[in-house]
Amino acid sequence: xxxxxxxxxxxxxxxxxxxxxxxxxxxxxxxxxxxxxxxxxxxxxxxxxxxxxxxxxxxxxxxxxxxxxxxxxxxxxxxxxxxxxxxxxxxxxxxxxxxxxxxxxxxxxxxxxxxxxxxxxxxxxxxxxxxxxxxxxxxxxxxxxxxxxxxxxxxxxxxxxxxxxxxxxxxxxxxxxxxxxxxxxxxxxxxxxxxxxxxxxxxxxxxxxxxxxxxxxxxxxxxxxxxxxxxxxxxxxxxxxxxxxxxxxxxxxxxxxxxxxxxxxxxxxxxxxxxxxxxxxxxxxxxxxxxxxxxxxxxxxxxxxxxxxxxxxxxxxxxxxxxxxxxxxxxxxxxxxxxxxxxxxxxxxxxxxx
Numbered sequence: 001x002x003x004x005x006x007x008x009x010x011x012x013x014x015x016x017x018x019x020x021x022x023x024x025x026x027x028x029x030x031x032x033x034x035x036x037x038x039x040x041x042x043x044x045x046x047x048x049x050x051x052x053x054x055x056x057x058x059x060x061x062x063x064x065x066x067x068x069x070x071x072x073x074x075x076x077x078x079x080x081x082x083x084x085x086x087x088x089x090x091x092x093x094x095x096x097x098x099x100x101x102x103x104x105x106x107x108x109x110x111x112x113x114x115x116x117x118x119x120x121x122x123x124x125x126x127x128x129x130x131x132x133x134x135x136x137x138x139x140x141x142x143x144x145x146x147x148x149x150x151x152x153x154x155x156x157x158x159x160x161x162x163x164x165x166x167x168x169x170x171x172x173x174x175x176x177x178x179x180x181x182x183x184x185x186x187x188x189x190x191x192x193x194x195x196x197x198x199x200x201x202x203x204x205x206x207x208x209x210x211x212x213x214x215x216x217x218x219x220x221x222x223x224x225x226x227x228x229x230x231x232x233x234x235x236x237x238x239x240x241x242x243x244x245x246x247x248x249x250x251x252x253x254x255x256x257x258x259x260x261x262x263x264x265x266x267x268x269x270x271x272x273x274x275x276x277x278x279x280x281x282x283x284x285x286x287x288x289x290x291x292x293x294x295x296x297x298x299x300x301x302x303x304x305x306x307x308x309x310x311x312x313x314x315x316x317x318x319x320x321x322x323x324x325x326x327x328x329x330x331x332x333x334x335x336x337x338x339x340x341x342x343x344x345x346x347x348x349x350x351x352x353x354x
Contacts, residue, residue, distance in 0.1 A: 008032055008033070009032050009033070009081065010032070011027055011032050011035065012035045012082040013027070014037045014075070014082055014094060014098070015085030016038035016053060017056050017148075018152075018286070019085055019111060019148045020036065020083070020085030020111070021060075021062070021152070022148035022149075023176075024036050024063075024066045025060070026151065026181045027176065028063035028065035028066050029180075030175065030177075030178055031065070032065065033065055034065060034066045034067070035067060036067065036069065037068075037070070038069075038070065040070070043055070044069065044070045047062060047067075057148065060152045072097055072101060076098065076101055080104065080106050080137070081108075081109065082106055082108050083110075083111060084111065085111050085112065086112065087287040088123060088289060091112070091116075091123055091126045092129075095108075095127055099132065102135055105134065105135050106137055107140060107168055107172070108131070108139050109139075109140045109161075110123045110124065110139065110140075110142075113196035113197050113200060113289055114197050115194075115197045115198075115293050115296035115297065115300070118296075118299070120299055120300055120303065122190070122193040122197070123141070124193060138163055138165040139163060139164070140162070140165075140168050140169050140172045141161065141162050141192055142159055142172065143161075143195070144159030144160045144247035145158070145251040145252045145254065145256075146159050146252075146255075147262070149261050150261070151181065154180040155180070157180065157182070158181075159176075159247060160184045160192060160247045160248050161173050161176075161184070161186070162185065162186045162188060162189045166185065170185060173185055186243060186247075188239055188242075190237060190239045191234050191243030191248065191249075192243060194230065194237065194239055195230060195244055195249040196248055196252055198233070198297055199226075199249075199253040200288075201226070201294050201314060202223065202229075202230070202257055203257045203265045203268065203290060204265070204267060204288075205222050205313075206226075207264065207266060207267060207269035207270075208271050208272035210265075210268075211268065211270065211271060211324070212272040212273075212325055214328075219257065225309075227250055229308045229310055230244055230249065232306055233300060233301065233306050233308060236306055237300075263286055264290040267281070267290070277291070294311060294315050294318055295315065309331055310331065313327040313328070313330060313331050314327070
């Protein structure tokens with residue numbers, strides 16, 4: 001194995017929320033210098049002076065290899081790789097700000113999970129639209145079952161990276177891989193992004209189920225049927241169905257639907273207990289990606305003429321003020337069908353693509 005010093009790089013990490021900070025810790029553990037950018041000057045001072053980011057990762061000490069920046073230009077200086085850890089709704093603005101400040105092509109690694117409503121673009125597509133070709137080396141996505149709270153404690157975590165340029169994906173794999181943070185590659189960029197985005201919808205539904213006081217039976221059904229919905233849409237869009245059996249599919253779905261760390265589960269739980277959506281979002285203090293993604297998935301289901309009953313029910317809860325219990329009752333009263341129909345549909349779609 002090569003000496004770690006041979007791999008040491010300076011990396012820009014844009015976004016100092018819980019996930020961005022946790023990934024900065026992984027990179028710092030691997031000997032890289034991390035330029036961590038944030039909007040707040042107070043947060044920057046805390047990171048640089050106290051070596052903490054208490055609002056997002058309380059109780060965690062930050063490595064000296066992590067330095068906070070408030071000026072985006074300074075954070076980007078001397079780097080050729082930028083980790084983009086901002087919410088989906090901020091992707092375009094962030095990329096527009098970055099391209100004003102760089103003169104050489106960069107690799108952009110996005111670690112968020114969402115789909116833009118109306119345009120129905122995945123995050124990699126949004127980045128490609130915003131960054132001129134002469135400034136873009138590659139776009140890589142990092143996804144999989146990974147809560148920031150556990151990554152920051154160096155608990156064993158396994159994720160996957162994907163790109164149209166698999167050589168770039170392998171370089172990102174090398175940047176992050178260590179004894180606590182295992183990284184696989186997957187050539188199915190579309191499937192990895194769809195799985196990562198849509199699992200947040202099912203996590204919201206699982207939280208609602210728990211908030212209503214339903215038990216493990218209901219949650220198991222939501223996870224299983226939710227995976228069928230994700231696979232059905234993803235395969236129709238051209239993804240490899242096997243991706244949804246992996247880390248970016250069932251792996252991410254399980255962890256997001258069952259963990260108290262999941263902000264989408266928390267938001268759903270509050271909805272199930274009777275809180276209004278505006279109240280829930282205000283109290284969370286962090287972006288709940290599943291809300292915007294539910295709107296986008298609803299639009300995708302209509303575009304591709306795909307049946308997604310859980311997504312449809314959640315859409316009406318979030319945007320049409322349908323009572324959560326009423327939505328669950330409607331799901332249970334749907335017409336009977338054969339469970340194997342979904343598998344047949346997915347396999348048929350895969351054969352048509354070949």
